Amino acid sequence: MIRFNQVSKRYPGGYEALRNVSFDIAEGEMVFLTGHSGAGKSTLLKLVAAIERPNSGSVLVNNQNVGVLKGGALPYLRRNLGIIFQDHKLLFDRSVFDNVLLPLQICGFDHRESAKRVRAALDKVGLLKREKANPIALSGGEQQRLCIARAIVNRPSILLADEPTGNLDAAYAQEIMDIFRSFHQVGVTLLISTHDESVLQDAGVRRLALKQGELQPTSTGSGPA
Numbered sequence: 001m002i003r004f005n006q007v008s009k010r011y012p013g014g015y016e017a018l019r020n021v022s023f024d025i026a027e028g029e030m031v032f033l034t035g036h037s038g039a040g041k042s043t044l045l046k047l048v049a050a051i052e053r054p055n056s057g058s059v060l061v062n063n064q065n066v067g068v069l070k071g072g073a074l075p076y077l078r079r080n081l082g083i084i085f086q087d088h089k090l091l092f093d094r095s096v097f098d099n100v101l102l103p104l105q106i107c108g109f110d111h112r113e114s115a116k117r118v119r120a121a122l123d124k125v126g127l128l129k130r131e132k133a134n135p136i137a138l139s140g141g142e143q144q145r146l147c148i149a150r151a152i153v154n155r156p157s158i159l160l161a162d163e164p165t166g167n168l169d170a171a172y173a174q175e176i177m178d179i180f181r182s183f184h185q186v187g188v189t190l191l192i193s194t195h196d197e198s199v200l201q202d203a204g205v206r207r208l209a210l211k212q213g214e215l216q217p218t219s220t221g222s223g224p225a
């Protein structure tokens, strides 16, 4: 469950990226976050992950007010969250396998269990045969799938994705969306920021639309935005 209550976010320098934003996302729901460049989509996702803090209002994630979490509590929040960043944040000095392994190492999983989980995650995104490759040798679509494997290896209940199909052609974008739908079917909560029209045509997915930091009346997507 994700709940924003009258959330505003101002960056140092005074720019107000989000203004009085309120919404609820139920457990197991899949929601698109849309809006023009600079509308505040990344900021909203960062507030869910407690990468940024609100200046006012509350951000609840699984009933926890993450806007006021102390540093020591952050790893517990992040264990329940998978994040797919806009700029990938892949490590090019280690293999595909080791990139996915990293979150488990941070959580202290033993080696055997970790290896099992890494291979299960790579299998889900169709990259099992590439585990020894360096991410630099992967195509854009494969790198994006690798990011998804890394985000889900902890089996999070909530998955956040920031423009996951940006720079991909329509066929690759659909592949990525098929992977997200398969997580949705097993009960994962998904919040996906996108302005990709081919993705937004997905009928029945609720949209949260931001415009200059404000939430617009919500709709359920059944055609082009």
Ligand SMILES: Nc1ncnc2c1ncn2[C@@H]1O[C@H](COP(=O)(O)OP(=O)(O)OP(=O)(O)O)[C@@H](O)[C@H]1O
Binding pocket: 011, 012, 013, 015, 016, 017, 035, 036, 037, 038, 039, 040, 041, 042, 043, 044
């Ligand atoms: N760390 C920061 N410091 C100052 N201003 C910032 C910071 N991060 C974002 N902003 C500003 O806040 C506004 C919202 O940015 P944000 O990245 O949330 O938008 P977005 O909708 O994700 O855009 P895009 O689709 O281009 O990624 C922008 O005007 C941006 O310049």
